[in-house]
Amino acid sequence: MHRRHVLAACGAAALGWPTLSAWAQAYPERAIKLYQGFAPGGNADAIARAVGTEMAKALGQPVVVEAQSGAGGTIAATTVARAKPDGYSLLLATGGHAVAGALYNTLPYKSVADFEMVSTITFFPFLMVVNANSKIQSLREVIANAQAAPGSVxxxxxxxxxxHHLAGELLAKMARVSLLHVPYRGDAASITALLAGDVPFIIAPPTAVLTNIQAGKLRAIATTGLQRWPGLPNVPTVAEQGVTGYDVRSWAGLMAPTGTPRAVVERLHAEVLRALQAPAVRQRLEDMGGEARGSTPEEMKTMVSHEIEKWQQVVADAKIPKQ
Structure with a gap:
């Protein structure tokens, strides 16, 4: 009896595979929702729309971007983690996804296990910026000042x-200095404070500060990636200024709920890579300070896991209260 049950189960599975294969080949048959966890019109929204619009051309169905802002992107991530794993609910995850995985005591989802990684989309550094009138000319000077008077900078x-905050804490750790974190409500508020001379320097994404840099109001003293940012090629990296190995870049990538059929993941992966080859998409990502770069699902999973581990250590070392 047991053998008959096994054979029956195997037969059912064999019959099911063509059905699954046919379903995957027909995908997509309706609009796809691409959730992003930040305000409409922001970087995440712009990335989602640029890539989603291009993917829709090849998929033959609309890719509808929906903003579910709040809680550092975790609201949108929760929606996708709980969605039916059929390829019709996707997440535009950002570097904040890894930060949330390190910073929150509990989340309604597992940051890696509850998602099928599809591909990375873009990577971009942060800039360390001073007021144009500041006497500070380099990050080396910031570090020297912090060494001379711990906690005063x-x-x-x-x-x-x-x-941004964790990037500063990692800088302090790797440079072996004590820095004073001054939090504001968003990049615009921190820029206003810098312009007013209320804080010596800020850490912000290129899109937030580039206009003021070009207008001569602010000046970048370092970029946080491993290589210099093409938008400001004369600005040295943090690593070039004595903090060897320092590398902080935010990123964006596509995820689906865990259990999404591999054939669907592969189709989405192929379309992301195709979209990233489109000149208009690459230009849009570059305009936002990013580098268009895809990955395999496995490479993205490894990257996200390593990011979470890195930020968990930074949070623990800096004694940042978990939320």
Whole structure:
């Protein structure tokens, strides 16, 4: 009896595979929702729309971007983690996804296990910026000042627990200095404070500060990636200024709920890579300070896992209260 049950199960599975294959080949048959967890009109929204619009051309169905802002992107991530794994609910995840995985005591989802990674889309550094009238000419001077007077040198960010904040804490750790974190409500508020002379320097994404840099109001003293940012090629990296190995870049990538059929993931992966080859998409990502770069699902999973581990250590070392 047991053998008959096994054979029956195997037969059912064999019959089911063609059905699954046919379903995957027909995908997509309706509009796809692409959720992003930040305000409409922001970087995440713009990335989602640029890539989603291009993907829709080849998929033959609309890719509808829906903003579910709040809680550092975790609301949108929760929606997708709980969605039916059929390829019709996707997540435009950002570097904040890894930060949330390190910063929150509990989340309604597992940051890696509850998602099928599809591909990375873009990577971009942060800039360390001073007022144009500041006497500070380099990050080396900031570090020297912090060494001379521990805890007296402040830096502004978009808020406690932001990637900007953790980038500053990682800088302090690797440079072996004590820096004073000054949180603001968003990049605009930190820029206003810098312009007013309320804080010595800030950490912000290129899109937030580039206009003021070009207008001569602000001046970048370092970029946080491993290589110099093409938008400001004369600005050295943090690593070039004595903090060897320092590398902080935010990123965006596509995820689906865990259990999404591999054939669907592969189709989405192929279309992301195709979209990233479109000149208009690449230009849009570059205009936002990013580098268009896809990956395999496995490479993205490894990257996200390593990012979470890195930020968990930074949060623990800096004694940042978990949320």
């Amino acid at each position: 402040g830096y502004g960010t978009a808020g406690v627990g932001s990637t």
